[in-house]
Every structure is written in C-alpha cells, then in structure tokens.
Amino acid sequence: MNISFELNGKKITVDSEPEKRLVHVLREDFGLLKTRAGCHAGECGACTVLYNDMPVPACMLPMFTVRGLSIVTIEGFSKTPEYKDIVKGFEEASYEPCSYCSSGKILIVHALLEQEGEPDDALISSALSGISCTCSDYRTLIAGVKMAAINRKRKKRDRKR
C-alpha cells in the first residue's frame, strides 16, 4: 500500500504494509536508526517521534495511521535551532544521556518546552516518566531541561529585538 506522509519536513511516499509498525519502516526503509525499537509496547520511550508535534512511541503506530501526517525523528530535529537549545542546556548541566534514550528525551523535552516555557520539576518528571532508561542522574536531567528552557527563552527574546 502506498502511504504518503511528511517525514522530517519532506513529503514522501513509501510502499508498506498497513500493519507494519512505523518504527521499523523508519529504520529499514529510511535508515533512521536513532529511532530504536525497544519494548514494542510504548513504554520505554526509545522509539519516540514527533507525530504532528506530539511525542509518541513509533512502535504503537501502524503505517495506516500516519497517512497525511507529519513525523519528525531525531535526525530531522537535530537540524533545527531548537535542538541546539536543548543539547546546550544538557551540556551546561553536565547531563549526558546514553545513545539509547537521548533521542526520546530530546524530543520529549522539545515538546514540553513548546507547551510550557518554564516547566517546574514535577512537570519535567511527569513528561519524562515514559522513558525507562536510568543511565544517569535524574536531578541532572531536570537541571538540563531547565537550562534548555532558559536558552530557548533567551533566543526568543533576542529574536524579538
């Protein structure tokens, strides 16, 4: 079945079974390997993508559900200035996620900052509760998100000037 959707800002059409999980199409048909296939239950966060700007697990999306919509993976998002805000924030807080969870965490943080400019600890913890990786200290992660929020706010202010 030909399924057309927007992937990382480009309109594409892929020939795929409608019941195939999006995470496998991204990895096998497009070589986007940073979206990892983990639990297949939507609970580990390793396959998080932005689905019409909402972070969702790509393992829970059969291909027939993505027709006509926008999907952004970490590879596409890494080319945006918003990505740099977050990575810089993480660096400033000395937070280093592992390669398994960093994609999911960055996309979720981006969606959180778009919704809440200055999230508090509880909101950050809640938003990231769907990532089961425990590679590093949670407090440093929260500090990293707050630094990213400051970076983003500063950039918006500079743009207005």
Added chain:
Amino acid sequence: MTEKDNSPFTFTPKSLNDLLSLLRKRKEAQLYAGGTYILSRQTEKYLNLPHEIIYLGRIDDLKRVHRTERYLEIGSCVPIGRILQIGKRLLPASLYLCLSAIGSPGLRNLATIGGNLCVREMRMDSFPVLHLMDVRLELRRQGSARWLSVSRFLKSDGKPAIEPGEVLTRIRVPLENWDIQIYRKLGGTYYSNTNSLTFCGLARIQKDIVSDFRCAFSRIGISIYRNREIEAEVNGCKIPLQGKENQLITQKFSESLQEYDSSLTRFQKNRMLYLFQWFLSQLKIE
C-alpha cells in the same frame, strides 16, 4: 503494492457522517481510535490486526473539547494527553488524577478516553470516576442520537450498550464542586490483573456535615463496585466521624464485600477496606 495476504482493509472516514454511513455497511469492521489496546501485548514487527478496520483518527468531530460553566464535553477520540493539557485548574481533580495514571505520557498522546471506556480490560481506569460524577455519553447512529448515563452504559455481561450502527461520540462531564476528590490506582491493566484495583472517592461537606458521599472501586473484569447503602450511611454524618460511627460503617462495608464477590481474595478485600477507611479519615475539617 506491498500487502500481505492478511493485511487489513482500512477505512479512514473524514467526517462523522461518513463514519455513520460506513458503520451501517461494514458491520463487522473494528473501530480503531488510538489503538493502544489493540496493539498491546503484541511484539511482532507486523501487527496482528482485524480484517477490516475503521480508523477514527481523522474525524475532527470526535476530537473537539467544549467547556461551559456547567459541563465539559469531550469528544470520544480526544487523546488523553490533550485532555490533560486542559489543566489541573479546569479539569475535576479526580478526573485529572485518573487520566494522569493511564499508561506513559507517549501512550497518553495516542490513547483516547472513548477507548478507555469501551474496552473492558482498560475500563477500570476511568469508569469509576465517570460513574461517580454522573457523566453522560452521546451515542449516535445515522439519523439519530441519544444521551445515556454512564451508569447505564454497560450490560450485565460487561459489554457496552452500543447498538449496531452506533458509535460513542461525546462524553459530558458535569463541572460540580467537590470538597474532597480522591483517586488511587494500584497495579495496572497490563499486570497480572487479579490484584489491580482503582478507587475513586468524592465528598461534599456543608457546615461540617457530609452532604454527598460517593465511592467506587473497579478492577479488570469487574467494572464497578459501588454500594449506595453505605454511601447513604455516611451522608448526614458530622465530621470528623466519631470512633463508634466510623467502626460501624467500616464493619458494614466489610460485610458488604463478603456478599459482593466471593471470589475476592483476602488481600483484595483488605486493600478495598483500607482504601475505604482512609477515605473516611479524609472527611475532616480543614
């Protein structure tokens, strides 16, 4: 074209009218909203899906949220994550807690409140809350619509009382003031289900007297346990409840559990009892 022999036929109506027309013709098709239940417990690359699927994700009519002073109307296909974005101040506290406890944040951006209500294995999350809040549901078919109280939504076998050709379209939540709103979820729908349990308690206090006391439990397979006689015992009591009064009500509740379900384990009964006692202890002057 890449399709396997067992690939499903998928229909994607764009409007409610298209959907209702399709429901009349495709009686065996499976409705698919967020799909989180259908996909749960599957681990393969290619999903095992029903032969015919009607995908509800493109119908804007089912994804609207409308608020008035008296009620909040939520489309049946609104993702739970989006309902939560309405915020703690605007959503009833027990409903906010209930929805926050469903799945992970990513799953909540896919799962819908309609799906949570209609799927028996998922219903323990939201059903007790919606039941206690006297929520009403809109069911539509081609040419007609009806509103139904959520307390009448289930048949005796636990299946939703949705007639052929009908679909759940809206959920109307009354916005009433409750002095105490409690929600607790123990275990989950994905765990060994005999011990999972949800509890919801609502209470209104007027001049130190309990004017409206409601509580309900739910677990997988048993959509609701609510005892209105016990609720009536507590209504009219002065708070905080006195020792003897508290003891009597607790004892009656414990006895009612014995009669309610003989298959309840001692562990489950004790948990229900402790949650009930804890809710009674919350009835106090602030």
